[in-house]
Amino acid sequence: MGVPSDAPAGGASALSSVFTLLNSAVGAGVLSLPFAFREAGWAGCLLMTLAVAIIEAFTLYVLARYAEVTGSGTYSDLVRKMLGRKASLAMSLVLIIYSYGSATAYLIILGDCFQPMLAQTFGQVWWTERDLVIFVLATLFMLPLCFPRTLDAISGFSSVTAYALCVVVGMVMYRSLQALQAPHYKWSDVHAFTSVGSSLNALPILAFGFQCHTNLVAVFAELEEEPDLFAGGGDDASSADEEPPVTPAHPQEDDTAPGTVSEEAAAAAAPAPEAEQRVMLLHNPRRRFVRSTVRTPKLLGMVQIVSAAICLTAGFYSAVGLFGYLNFPTTAHSNILLNYSGDDRLMQMARVLMGIIQIIHYPVNHFPARNATRDLLAQLTGRQLQSSAFNSAEVLGFFVATLGLSLVITDLGQVFKLIGGSCGSFFIFGMPGAFCLQYAYSKHITAREGLQESLLADEEAREVPRPGGSQTQYHVLASKLFWAGVLLLIFAVGLLSLTIYSLVSPST
Template sequence: MARGAPASEGLPPPDTDAVENGSDGPAIVRIKVSPGGTRPDVRILISEDEEGSSSMSSVFTLCNSAIGAGVLSLPYAFRKSGCVGCLILCLVLGACEAFTLYVLSKFAERYQAHTYSGLVRKALGRKLSASLSAILILYLWGSCIAYLVIIGDSFSPLIALGVGDESFLADRRFVITTIGMLLILPMCFPRELGALAWVSMAAVIGFMYTAIVIVIRGTEMVMERGDLHDVKLFRWSFDALFAVPIVVFGFNCHANVVTIFTELDKKPALLIGALPADPAEYAALPGSFAPRPRSHKMVGMLGVIISAITVIMLGYLMVGFSGYLAFPTSVEGNVLKSFPTHDILMQVARGVIGAVVTGHYPLNHHPARLAMEHLEQFAFGWKDISVAFSAVQSIIFIVTTIAVANVVTDLGAVLHMVGGTAASYMIFFLPGLLLINAAIVKRTASMANLAEEGQEGNGNATASSATSALESQEELAMSFLASSNEQGIKRVGLIYSPRKSWWAGMTFVVLSIVIFIITIVTAFVQ
């Protein structure tokens, strides 16, 4: 799909979406510009009755966006921080990441954004959006390399069982290259995530199978050993912090959440019966941070997020506890390597995990492609990016990840670094800025209204008395803001706003910085 021209040119973006407000919420208008043309020649109104992705398929897609290399390292995280310590870490970080998923979806609806980069561009400005695109590309590129490494490590031993260790068919590099070019490459060409729904469903089922096998084998080993002498509830050491970026990486599915929300049906099924079905009912919920969805679609997305994070959480805890209890002192970064190689169930689990990350690769490539196109539009001002050029970019992306995966065999340290830096930036830092920006917009709008009321009541004694209470500096600020069309961070900068969303956003920004520092320090300590 072609990208749009800059808004300053006065033309609608080619083959993009505009929004018209109907009686029951926004409807989407798709505008097409003929190749080389300067005026829109086709307008297609997407019917409000047109069905999007179902709630269940969205849960599968969101789960598959998170499930990947991180699940194999959860037992290692438990080993680092202890059973109860890592349990608390998973619950706290999982809840925080679920909240930021809701934040991204909420602002995607408010700003009519269809991608993460598009949301940041509309809310925070083009420069910050470009920085997100660059970080997103690096993060997803590194993640895809990790998935190819896992594919090689998973399938090579299985193939060796049939053809022998010396056969070139069992060579790790041959396996990675063949699967990458013949299977992964075709799955990366579709431009809508809905086309990969079947991959998502199969991947989640495969992940659950692997979790069950690890639980069974781990429980058997614990029963045979007969004691939990080496199991620690907490580990009070600096080394325990190494688990933080691993858990952050494990729950990360934020790169795709805006697209998943966009493709969700307008009135999706409510997956959680305890949630109110009517958006109006949320206004009466107690608590400062209770969700306030304004549409049926947002209510449905809330259920999708809670369901997906719950599934991911349960699966991760099953794998984490079982793997750690089975090997409390020796579990490796890839838990499957700790189990015997001759175990048939574990061999199947290795194959299943290989299949899971094979399906996960296209879901990482999708936002990476959008980010590359956004960077090209920002840097070169291109109006159109053809399907052929987009395909070439995809091929280059895949070939380079295959090349690196054939050389690098251990990406444990890289995953740790990527999870605590780039992932934390997307998960906590930018959603925090969005919350801060919303608070600033509300405050500056309120100040502008006060300034306008003060000007209108200049001759009135009561209004004059109220106006005299204002400081001269605040009057100048209000005068400036009243004349500004854009009153958020990208116009007035990072200023204080006495609102809960400002403090919530600042908390997430600080959290991302703390995680970044922890990641850098623990990487050098290790």
């Protein structure tokens, strides 16, 4: 039974969407950036940060572009429409596992940030024990933020993350500048580059540091129709507004010239049943999604939002990583706050702010888990679960499960790294790569039938049959997006292999 899209009506502003994506990306991983710089060297890690940021920005654009074409409201819904039901089921399971692991980590970090400070201030008494601190703070602050059904509903809290992170970055930079001015500081311990093996250890940290893919489709679905992060509108947006009325077309009847509005907008506005809308890899597609020659204002705005969120994240990470590394070039821990003395009141404030970031980050990362759970149950039962009772039950179940794990496990360590490495590589690089391969194959099949259609790349514009019946030849191996998809899949497999190697290697 098909599961219809449950994308909410757009209304979120561009600025609030930037904050939501930023909050989705910036979490516990920011504390590990100085360690990553220690592993790769300051110049090597900066170059790797730039490369990873560009790659992940591209994958975010791929997700937004396909979400627009299919009218998807969640990542799992997008996978179902593009790759089929089995792929969507796998995607939902992966998202649930990843979200549970991430949320458990936030609870553990919450205790690590507040419990030592409370114990030092009030002494080691029963109400400063780690378990009670986590339980009370999580129940009072994290749980209520999980009940809203849209990300935009907590966007105001999400903006606090950016401000708090700026202050933490400033504190780390200040302590680093103090250390650099000390007469005994050894610049010989600072390295621009390290060995290849050591540098590769930093790659998983950087890759997952930019992860906001689980919320991207939902953010795009909630976005207002004509977002503009900057003052004024662009020419592209106005030209998109002047497009002719949308009319559906069938492949066998498509004889329009470039520039004529095609099936894409109609498919997005009124999605077809799953049997018609889904495009299966290695099978002839029953329905092809043809892009318009002009990008919609919503997608143009999403490009601005993704660019701003990735640039801000890269800037924060580079500052924290570089200055934290300069302060502790040989001893930087995977949690940089552990390098500072418990008597350092400035860094105590940094711990408080990082705890606040975890409080806000928890409900934002719970959102994809709820969507994945709903999609999974809908595909298994054929029923849409949108009631308040389901929402409350899912929130309480998620909270109790993650809270229980955080009270039992004091340090996720290698277990969390394995979950993040395997699950994260799947939906950050693997699924966008599969989408690119799907597009290239669908275009290849279409070319054999006598039509050329374009979806993601402007330079691969739609071609029409030539006079006399001769067709422009196209092959899947000639597609840029095919090779982009191959590279993304290789990157996903390589990242998973690196994660597993780092877990079993005796040197780690």
